[in-house]
Amino acid sequence: MNVTVFGSGYVGLVTAACLAEVGNHVLCVDVDPDKIATLKAGHCPFYEPGIESLLTRNAAANRLDFTTDAATGVAHGEIIFIAVGTPPQEDGSADLQYVLAVARTIGTHMSGYRVVCTKSTVPVGTSAKVRKALQEKLAERGADLPFDVVSNPEFLKEGAAVEDFMRPDRIIVGTDGPRPLERMRALYAPFNRNHDRVMAMDVESAELTKYAANAMLATRISFMNELALLAEKVGADIESVRRGIGSDPRIGFQFLYAGCGYGGSCFPKDVKALVKTGHEHEQTLQVLTAVEAANDRQKHLLFERITAYLGDLRGKTVAIWGLAFKPNTDDMREAPSRVLMEAIWAAGGKVRAFDPVAMETTRKLYGERPDFQLVDAPEAACEDADVLAIVTEWAVFRSPDFAAIKKLLRQPAIFDGRNLYDPAVVAAAGFHYQSIGRGAKAA
Numbered sequence: 001m002n003v004t005v006f007g008s009g010y011v012g013l014v015t016a017a018c019l020a021e022v023g024n025h026v027l028c029v030d031v032d033p034d035k036i037a038t039l040k041a042g043h044c045p046f047y048e049p050g051i052e053s054l055l056t057r058n059a060a061a062n063r064l065d066f067t068t069d070a071a072t073g074v075a076h077g078e079i080i081f082i083a084v085g086t087p088p089q090e091d092g093s094a095d096l097q098y099v100l101a102v103a104r105t106i107g108t109h110m111s112g113y114r115v116v117c118t119k120s121t122v123p124v125g126t127s128a129k130v131r132k133a134l135q136e137k138l139a140e141r142g143a144d145l146p147f148d149v150v151s152n153p154e155f156l157k158e159g160a161a162v163e164d165f166m167r168p169d170r171i172i173v174g175t176d177g178p179r180p181l182e183r184m185r186a187l188y189a190p191f192n193r194n195h196d197r198v199m200a201m202d203v204e205s206a207e208l209t210k211y212a213a214n215a216m217l218a219t220r221i222s223f224m225n226e227l228a229l230l231a232e233k234v235g236a237d238i239e240s241v242r243r244g245i246g247s248d249p250r251i252g253f254q255f256l257y258a259g260c261g262y263g264g265s266c267f268p269k270d271v272k273a274l275v276k277t278g279h280e281h282e283q284t285l286q287v288l289t290a291v292e293a294a295n296d297r298q299k300h301l302l303f304e305r306i307t308a309y310l311g312d313l314r315g316k317t318v319a320i321w322g323l324a325f326k327p328n329t330d331d332m333r334e335a336p337s338r339v340l341m342e343a344i345w346a347a348g349g350k351v352r353a354f355d356p357v358a359m360e361t362t363r364k365l366y367g368e369r370p371d372f373q374l375v376d377a378p379e380a381a382c383e384d385a386d387v388l389a390i391v392t393e394w395a396v397f398r399s400p401d402f403a404a405i406k407k408l409l410r411q412p413a414i415f416d417g418r419n420l421y422d423p424a425v426v427a428a429a430g431f432h433y434q435s436i437g438r439g440a441k442a443a
Ligand SMILES: NC(=O)c1ccc[n+]([C@@H]2O[C@H](COP(=O)([O-])OP(=O)(O)OC[C@H]3O[C@@H](n4cnc5c(N)ncnc54)[C@H](O)[C@@H]3O)[C@@H](O)[C@H]2O)c1
Pocket: 006, 007, 008, 009, 010, 011, 012, 029, 030, 031, 032, 035, 083, 084, 085, 086, 098, 101, 102, 119, 120, 121, 122, 154, 155, 156, 157, 158, 265, 266
């Protein structure tokens, strides 16, 4: 099948590469000429395990190509995916300008039947707006051409995006007719594995399902983060509690890790957008409002603990391990590390940081500044630093040489936002160790 994907970000590129891998001919369109040049040169503009080999293999087999030319893109794909960003606006609502711009582009250039498939995360009602924007462009041209709009939200996780796309738990397809559904079923047939993964539903339900999934996962995390704070007060260990409740199959083990808050380009933005949708329909979503507030507070926890320990941060340096919002990505969007670093700087302190892949992204975000140093190894971050904060649970941080770190730090203190170590082991190594929700065992 010929497929076009508008937007060559995490979702667009993974979608394109995986669809090409199973034999489709896929054309990626992006408005960013640098991104397209990078892709044409055989490189991925961001870090995502497994993507680069998929891109090069399928480009070499002439199943995958990249362009900035929207007209060529619209001409190519019988199915056209919209996978552009939907960032939050001031009021929390999703900014649909990029999605609707693509819809208008399709209306401007299409010359025959198209299935227009929204993969971006968009509020309920957006498919109707996409249809209207496209129809208006057709009307301007005096063209009467058939098309269908489909909602096909994406559930991949960064860091495991290729695997998630190739082996989906479900493929949500929201349509209002059999013709586009049949095309989507054919497109996704190779990803069905042992049973049909396609779940057909109406468009509105598909759009809401995406927000419901992210909101549920974010709720679990904020719930555990609040419980972790209580665990510290009452002398319980949140890790034991997590194992205890996770063993109940009605609860399950996933997404129950307490930490220094959830980040990334999705949970914070999508929880806000769903709360906003609630307001628009005079349906207050109290639980989600609390989920967001709890997360905002949790992202400040490491800073509060560090200042409680060090006092005035002027003249002090904090070593930070992990900058990306989670391991196996270079994405810094809404990363808890940003809240911590910016608070340290605002208080007059300095940061020495290491991340296995996100340092380039961090450099682009913050540039050169006298109170910030990026170093090339975890130990180097601890040199001349007062204390160590751990923000992202990269594998390389899991088994450090505590004796060496103790010699490097001015004060032997570790503030662990991801509960990487056994508190008793770290305390025995002579550290003040504060993790999340294990207060009773911290030094
Ligand atoms: N990142 C994730 O893990 C993830 C997972 C599921 C869903 N989503 C959703 O998917 C959407 C895309 O997310 P992302 O992280 O891939 O975004 P991204 O910011 O990485 O990429 C978006 C791309 O769209 C391009 N673009 C903007 N306007 C365009 C236009 N008119 N024509 C062509 N290209 C255009 C941008 O240049 C950019 O390269 C969002 O709605 C997001 O919420 C993201």
